[in-house]
Amino acid sequence: MTKEVINDFSITIATVNGSGSQTANVTLLRALFKMGIPVSGKNLFPSNIQGLPTWYTIRINKDGFVARRDEQELVVTLNPVSFARDLASVQPGGAFFYADDIKLPIARSDISIYPMPIKQMARAANVSPALRDYIANMVYVGILAHMLGIDMETIRQALSFHFKGKAQAVDSNFSTVEAGAEWAAQNLKKTDPYSVTKMDSTSGYIMADGNTAAALGAIYGGLQFAAWYPITPASTLAESLNIFLPQLRKTSEGKQTYAVMQAEDELAAIGMAIGAGWGGLRSMTSTSGPGISLMAEYAGLAYFAEVPVVIWDVQRIGPSTGLPTRTAQGDLTGVYFLSHGDKQNILLLPGSVQECFEFGWKALDLAEHLQAPIFVLSDLDLGMNQWMTKPFIYPDTPLERGKVLWESDLEKLKGIWSRYKDSDGDGIPFRTVPGNKHPSAAWFGRGTGHDENARYTEDANTWESNMARLKKKYDTARTLVPKPIITATKGATIGIIAYGSTEPTVEEALILLKQAGGPNAAFLRLRALPCTSEVQDFIKNYEHIYIVEANRDGQLHQILSAVLPDQAPRFRSACHSDGLPLTAKWVKETILAQEEKQ
Amino acid sequence: MTTPAPAQTNKAGLSKNDYRGLPSTLCQGCGHNSIANQIITACYDLDVVPEQIMKFSGIGCSSKSPAYFLNRSFGFNGLHGRMSSLATGALFADISLRAIGVSGDGDTASIGLGGFKHMVRRNAPIVYIVENNGVYGLTKGQFSATAEVGLDLKHQGINQYMPVDICMEALASNATFVARSFAGDAKQVKELLKAALSHHGVAVLDIISPCVTFNNQENAIHSYTWGKDHEAPLHEISFIPAMDEIEIQGEFAEGTVREVSMHDGSTVLLKKLEKDYDPTSRANAFQMLESVQLNNWLVTGLLYIDESKPTLTETFNLVDTPLNRLTDPELRPGRETIDKINGMMF
Numbered sequence: 001m002t003k004e005v006i007n008d009f010s011i012t013i014a015t016v017n018g019s020g021s022q023t024a025n026v027t028l029l030r031a032l033f034k035m036g037i038p039v040s041g042k043n044l045f046p047s048n049i050q051g052l053p054t055w056y057t058i059r060i061n062k063d064g065f066v067a068r069r070d071e072q073e074l075v076v077t078l079n080p081v082s083f084a085r086d087l088a089s090v091q092p093g094g095a096f097f098y099a100d101d102i103k104l105p106i107a108r109s110d111i112s113i114y115p116m117p118i119k120q121m122a123r124a125a126n127v128s129p130a131l132r133d134y135i136a137n138m139v140y141v142g143i144l145a146h147m148l149g150i151d152m153e154t155i156r157q158a159l160s161f162h163f164k165g166k167a168q169a170v171d172s173n174f175s176t177v178e179a180g181a182e183w184a185a186q187n188l189k190k191t192d193p194y195s196v197t198k199m200d201s202t203s204g205y206i207m208a209d210g211n212t213a214a215a216l217g218a219i220y221g222g223l224q225f226a227a228w229y230p231i232t233p234a235s236t237l238a239e240s241l242n243i244f245l246p247q248l249r250k251t252s253e254g255k256q257t258y259a260v261m262q263a264e265d266e267l268a269a270i271g272m273a274i275g276a277g278w279g280g281l282r283s284m285t286s287t288s289g290p291g292i293s294l295m296a297e298y299a300g301l302a303y304f305a306e307v308p309v310v311i312w313d314v315q316r317i318g319p320s321t322g323l324p325t326r327t328a329q330g331d332l333t334g335v336y337f338l339s340h341g342d343k344q345n346i347l348l349l350p351g352s353v354q355e356c357f358e359f360g361w362k363a364l365d366l367a368e369h370l371q372a373p374i375f376v377l378s379d380l381d382l383g384m385n386q387w388m389t390k391p392f393i394y395p396d397t398p399l400e401r402g403k404v405l406w407e408s409d410l411e412k413l414k415g416i417w418s419r420y421k422d423s424d425g426d427g428i429p430f431r432t433v434p435g436n437k438h439p440s441a442a443w444f445g446r447g448t449g450h451d452e453n454a455r456y457t458e459d460a461n462t463w464e465s466n467m468a469r470l471k472k473k474y475d476t477a478r479t480l481v482p483k484p485i486i487t488a489t490k491g492a493t494i495g496i497i498a499y500g501s502t503e504p505t506v507e508e509a510l511i512l513l514k515q516a517g518g519p520n521a522a523f524l525r526l527r528a529l530p531c532t533s534e535v536q537d538f539i540k541n542y543e544h545i546y547i548v549e550a551n552r553d554g555q556l557h558q559i560l561s562a563v564l565p566d567q568a569p570r571f572r573s574a575c576h577s578d579g580l581p582l583t584a585k586w587v588k589e590t591i592l593a594q595e596e597k598q
Numbered sequence: 599m600t601t602p603a604p605a606q607t608n609k610a611g612l613s614k615n616d617y618r619g620l621p622s623t624l625c626q627g628c629g630h631n632s633i634a635n636q637i638i639t640a641c642y643d644l645d646v647v648p649e650q651i652m653k654f655s656g657i658g659c660s661s662k663s664p665a666y667f668l669n670r671s672f673g674f675n676g677l678h679g680r681m682s683s684l685a686t687g688a689l690f691a692d693i694s695l696r697a698i699g700v701s702g703d704g705d706t707a708s709i710g711l712g713g714f715k716h717m718v719r720r721n722a723p724i725v726y727i728v729e730n731n732g733v734y735g736l737t738k739g740q741f742s743a744t745a746e747v748g749l750d751l752k753h754q755g756i757n758q759y760m761p762v763d764i765c766m767e768a769l770a771s772n773a774t775f776v777a778r779s780f781a782g783d784a785k786q787v788k789e790l791l792k793a794a795l796s797h798h799g800v801a802v803l804d805i806i807s808p809c810v811t812f813n814n815q816e817n818a819i820h821s822y823t824w825g826k827d828h829e830a831p832l833h834e835i836s837f838i839p840a841m842d843e844i845e846i847q848g849e850f851a852e853g854t855v856r857e858v859s860m861h862d863g864s865t866v867l868l869k870k871l872e873k874d875y876d877p878t879s880r881a882n883a884f885q886m887l888e889s890v891q892l893n894n895w896l897v898t899g900l901l902y903i904d905e906s907k908p909t910l911t912e913t914f915n916l917v918d919t920p921l922n923r924l925t926d927p928e929l930r931p932g933r934e935t936i937d938k939i940n941g942m943m944f
Contacts, residue, residue, distance in 0.1 A: 030944050161944050206943040216939060222929030224921050225690055227683075244939075248931040255917040257928050259690050263683065264716040271676070271683025271713070278674055278684075279652075279691025280922030282929070301677055391940040394933050399926050434672040435692035435920050437649045444653075444665060445674035455620075456665070 002093055005193045007037050007062035009073035009094075011144070014086045015137070016079050018050030023162055023173075024137035025056035026386060030158035031150050032060055033207055033388055036199040040066035040504075041386050042581060047232065047324040053082040060196060066388065067505040068581040073194055074148075076140050078118060080104065095147075095192035097140065112192040116143050121183065125176050135176045142180020147188065149195045152181065206391050210356040210382040214312055215240030216392060217360015218284055219248050222399045225276035225283040227261045227269040229291060232324045233380035234314040237286040238262075266291035270298040270311065277302070277309040278445055280404065280433030282364045284310035288380075289318040289331050292338065299373050300339030301447045303470075306420070306429065308367035308402065312376045314383040317579045326579030327380035329500055332555040335375050336529060342467060346477050347529040348376045351485075351503040353389035355527075356382065362482065365400035370477050371431060379550075381581045382501040403430045407438045415440035418452040420466060427473030474530060481528035484535055492522035494591070495542035497535075498549065499526040499556060501581065506548055508584035509591070518592050521546075526556070531563065539567050546591055548574045550582050609645040617642050619666040624659055629781030629807030629822075630729045634666045636784055637698065637727075640791035641668065644839055652688060652697045656681040656710060659736050660702035660729035660807070668698075679710030682717035685724055686910070692920035693911045696795060697724040704734050707743040707762040718771040721799040723909040725791070728764050728802070729781075731809040732820035739812035746819045751812065765901055766887050768802040769880060775801035776883060776902040780825045781808065786898060792837035793900065798861030799909045806896060825896055832877075832886070832899030834869035861905045868900060877903050 011028075015021035022043065029041040040059045046052035059069055073094040077086040080102045090096050092110045100115035122136035145155060156174050163169035214237050218226070223245075228238035241260050249257050263269035269285045276283040287295065292313050302309050313335060317328035336345055346366065350359045359376050367374045403424075405417060415438065420429045429452075432441040443454040450466070451457045489510065498506045503525055510521050524538045539545055545567075547557040554573030561568040574590045576582060605613035617638045622631045641651065648670035655661035657678035664673045676684040681699050689697060706714045706728045717726070732745040741754055743762040750756050768776045775797045777790045787805060794801035808814050808822045816823040833856070840863035854870040858877065868877065876882055883902040890897040917924070 033944070158944070206940055208943040212943075220930055220936075222926070224924070224929065225687060227687060248935060248939075249929075251917055251928075254915070256915055257917055257921065257924055259911075259914045259916065259921075261686070264712060267680060268683035268686070268713055268716065271680050272687030274676075275674070275684040275687025276690055277687075279688040281687075281691055283687065297677055298680065305674075386944075391943075392936060394936040395930070399929060432672075433691060433922050434652050434688065434695055435649075435922060436672075437647075439649065439670055442649065442670050442672045445672075445676075447677060448675065 002193050004195065005073070007060055007196055007199065009060055009194045010069050010071060011058045011060070011074040011076065012072040012086070012089065013056045013140070014075065014077040014079045014082045015054055017046055017048055017052050017054040019137065020134035021054070021056070021078070021137045023134070024141045025058070027141055027155060027158040027162060028144065028150070029058055029386060030161065030207060031154040032058070032196060033202050034154035034157055035151050035196065036202050037062065037196055038064040038066060038201050038388065040068070040388070042068050042381065043385055044580070045325050053079050062199060062201070064201060065504065065508045065584070067508050067584050070583055070585065074192070076144065077102070078136070078140070093193065095194065097143065114143070114147070114188050116140060117183065121176070121179060125172070125179070127172055135173065138173050138176035139180040142177040143184040143188070145177060146181040146184035147190055149197060151198065152178070202388055204390065205388045207386050207388055208353050209236070209384055209386055210350070210353050210378050211237040211314060211384060212240045213353045213356035213392065214286070214360045214376070214378065214383070216244055217357035218310070218364060219244055220395055221361025221364040222282045223284060223364060224258050224281040225273065226285065227263045227272035228286050229263050229266045229269045231288045231291050233316055233384045234286045234288045234291070234312065236384065237312055237314060266294040267298065270295040270309070273309050274298055274302050274307050277307045277367070278305070278433070282368065283308065284312065284364065286312035286314065288314050288316050290321065292331055292335060296339045299345070300341060300343065302373040303339065303343050303345065304447055305445050306371040306431070307373070307445070308371050309373050310363040310367050310376065311373055312378065315377060315379040317577060323579045325380070327501070327581055328551055328577050328579065329377070329379060329502070329549050330551040330555070330577060331377060332549070332551070333553070333558050335377060336559055343470070344474060344530065346370065346372060346374050346474070346481065348374065348482065349499040349527050350376065350378055350382065351500055351525050351527065353382065353387045354392060357392040359482070361395050365397070366477070366480060368402035369400045369480065370428060370473060371402060372473070372477070377500065379501050403428060405430050405432050405441070407436060407441070410436070410438040410441055419443040419454040420450060421452040422469050422472065426476045427469050428476060478530040478532055481530065481532065483532050484527055484538070485525045486534065486538060487523040489520050489522045492520040493543055494519045494521045495538060495545045496521050496523045497526055497545055497547045497556065497560070498523070502548060502550060505582045505584050505587055509587035512584050512588040513591060516588060516592060518588065519595060521591070529559065531560070536564065539564065539570070543570065544572055545570055546572050546574045546594070548582070548587055551575055551577045608642055610647050612642070612647070614638065614642050616670060617648060617668055619664070619669045622663070622666045624662065625811050627810040628659070629731065629805070630660055630663045631666070632781045632784060633727065633729055633787060633805055633807060634663050636788040636791055637667045640788050640795060644792055644795055646696065646795065650695055652695050654681050654685040654688070654697060654699040654724070656701050656705035658702040658705045658734070660700055661705060663700050663729070679705050679708070680713060681705065682710060682713035686717055686720070686722050689722055689724065689911055691922040693916060694920060699724050699726045701726065701728050702742070703728060703730040703732060703744040703764070704742040707764055707767070711743070711762065711767070715767060715771040718768050718773045718800050718802065720910045721774055721907050723799055723911060725794040725797070725801045725803065728804045729807040730764060730804055730820065731807050731813055732818070733809050733813035735809050735812055749813070749818055763887060763891070764804040765802070766884070769883055769887070769902060773802050773902065774799040774904040774907050777802070777900045778804045778806070779898045780806045780829050780896060782822055782825055783829060783831070783898060786831060786835060789835040789837045790900065793835070793860070793866045796837070796839070796860045796862050796864045797903070798905050799907055819896070828894065828896045830895045830897050831871060832875045832897055832901070833871055835899060836867040836869070838865045838867065840864040858903055859905070866900065866903070875899070877901060
C-alpha cells in the first residue's frame, strides 16, 4: 500500500435515481461533517423520477477546500449501466467498490477492487420487501464506514437527523449499516491508502442548502406574500417557505401574517407577487431560467411602475429547457437586461448558504427601499446541495419599508404629494398603498407613460425626465447594494473577479496558482449589480482582471465591459459551462494558459 | 346672492362627483363609457367609499376605462391579459377592500384566458367585468376570440373559428357568479353590478359592449342593433342592499319573484319574465347558454350564483389587521428563534 492519505480525497457514488440512495449519500456526508472533517456533497442527478444513472460526489478535505474536483479516488457503483464509466473514473491508486451482482469485466490492476454483496445483504435485512431497495444503500454506507474509518456514532446521528428521530427507521437503517461494516471487517482486506480521522474543523458550522436558507432569510425579512410555479431547481425554495412560515409567522391565535400561492405559471407567479408588492406587501417569487424568461414582461412593469418585488432565480443550465438538473451561472446577462426597453436591473449574487439567508431579507429591504424588482441569482449547486456554512445571523437592521405615506403623513402634507416626483434627489419617489383612507392617497398604477402624478401622458419631455430619474434611482441603488468581498494578496499582479457559488473554487485556485509558480492573485467576489465603487477601485490595481464564471459567454465579462468600457481591455474572460460546478484546477489552468500567452 | 343647492349625497356623505373619473378618451357612443357610468352609479347607490375599492385592468380599450370612474380609488392598469394575476396578489394587501376589474374580450378570452380561468377557480373576491365587443379596438379592428363565425371585418376577412363564450368558460371553471348583460341595457347593467359588488367571491360580468368604430354592423352579434333586437332578458333584476328593508310589493307581484340572498345580507330580486329561471343551478346555466347559442339570442341576466363557497382570501386564515399595515413585531420572528432554526439544520 502506498502512503496513507487521510482526510483528503473524493468519493463518487453511482446509483440509479429513485432508489433512495440520496439518504445514504447525505448520511455519509453528514457523518463526515460530524467527525469534524470539512466536506462538500454534490448531487449530479438526472431530470427523471426513476431509473436513470445518478452520481453523488463527496469531497473530504482537511484544509477546508470544498469545491468540486474532477478526480475521484474512491468510486462506489451500484449501477450496471454506468459501471464501465465509473470504473474508468477511479484515479490510479484509488479504490472501486461495486455491487457484486453486476457481472461485468474489471480490467484494472492499478486500483483496489472491492465487491459488495448488496443484494444478498438487503435480502437478509429485517425489513419489508418494499423497503429492501432503500435499505440496500445502507450496506455501502456500512462498508465505506469500515473501510474508511467513519465513526459509527456519527452515522447514527446523521440517520437520526434524517428520520427526525423516528426510532424504528433509524434502527433498521443503522443495523444494516452495522451489518455492512461487519461484513467488510470479515471479508475485505484494505489495500488502498484512503481513510478519515476525526478533526475539529467543522465546529461553528451547520449544514444546509441555499434554497432553505433563502426561504428562511425571506421569512426573517418579513415576507408576506410569495407566489411560485414548480421548477427545478427552485421548487424547494418555495416549499421551504411552506415548511417554516407556519412555524415562525403565525400569531398566538394561529392566524397567518403571510400567504403563499402556487400559481398556474410563472407569468402569474410574478404577476401575483407584483400585485402584492403594489399593495404594500413584502413580496417575492422564486424560479429558474425558463420561468425568468416568462417573467420578462412583468419585470419591466415592476421596473417602470416602480413596484417592490423580489425574484429569486436559482439558475440551471440553459438555453431552453437545457439540463434542468445541472448547474450554471448562465442567466446573468439575461436578468441584468430582463424585459424590453431601457433599463438595467438590480441583482444580488449570494456566494454561500449563509449569504442566501442574508440576501433573503436584504432583498426585501432593497425592493421596498428602491421600489424596484430585486433579482437574487443563486444556482442549482448552491440552492440544492448541502453545504457546510456558518450559522444564519439574525438581521442587524429593522425592516426597511421605504417611502410609504399613510393617512397621518398625507394630513401633514395637506394631501399634496406626487407619486413619481423626485422629492429627495435620490430618484426614489414616495408611494401610497391601497387601504389608505386619505382622499388624496389614491393613484393609478400603469405601465404606460406617466407624469409625476401617475397620469397618462405621451409628452416627450415628461417621458425623458422620468427615465432620467429612473437612471438616477439606479445610481442610488449602487450605494445601497452589498459591497464586494475582497481577498487582497500581498504582491498580487492579477485580479480575479467571480461571483456566486464559485467562491470556494476561486479560493482554492488562488493557492493552486501559487503552488504552480503562477502569479499572485487578488480576489474580488462580486455580490451585486450595479457595481459599487469598490469594484472600480479593485480593477485599477491590477494588470489583468480575470473574470471567472460558469457560463459559455463570459456574461459578467460582457456586463463589466459594457459598464466600464475604459477598463475592458484589461479584462480576460475565464468561463466554462458543462453543467458541473467549476473546479479549482480548471481555473488555475485557464489562468496559467492565458498568462503564458503574454 | 343665492347659495348653490347642496349636492345630493348618499349615506356615505358623498356626492356622485366623488365617484367620477377623468373624462373618457374612448370613442363617442362606445359601450364601455356607458358601463363606466353604471359603475359610478352602482357604487354611489351602494354608498361604497371609493377608498375601499381597488380597480384593475389589462390592456385594450376596455382596460383604459378604470381611469374614467372612481378617481379616489387605487388602480392598476397592468399588462395585456394579466389582470387576473396582478389583482390576485393585490387582494391580499388589505382584505377589507373590494375590487373591480375591467377587461376586454381580447384581454380575457385570447391572451389572458388561462389566468382568467385560474382566478375564477380560486374564487378571488373581485367583480370581473368583460367589456365584450368581439374585436380588438386599440390595434384597429382585428378579430378577438369572441368574434362569431362568419364575421366580416375590414382588412381581416371572414372569421372561420368558433367563438369563446366567456360565461361558459367561467362556469366551466367553477365561477360562483356569472352574468351577461348588454351595454345598451343600462338599468340591468347597474343592477347586476350592484349584485356583483355584494357577491362573496368572483363575479364575472360578460357585458356585450359594441365597438362603434370597428364592429357595429347591423347583423354582427356585438352591435347595438343586433343586441337591441335579440336581447332576451331572463328576468327583471333588482338589487336591495342589506341595510334597506326589503319590500316586495307593487311591480313585484307575489309568485313571480325569485329572491337570492347574498352573503352580506343583501338581496337580489329576479322578476319572472317569459319563464322561471333558477340561477342557483349550474346545470340550468349550461343548458341556457347552450340553447341560446343554437337559437341565436342574446340572453341577459344573472345566469348563475353560489354564495356558499369560501373566497380565495378566506382560505388563508389571515390576521384581522390588513397585511399591509403589519409592522416589524408581527413580521420578523423574534431574536430567540434564530438559534432554534440553526439548531434545526444539521
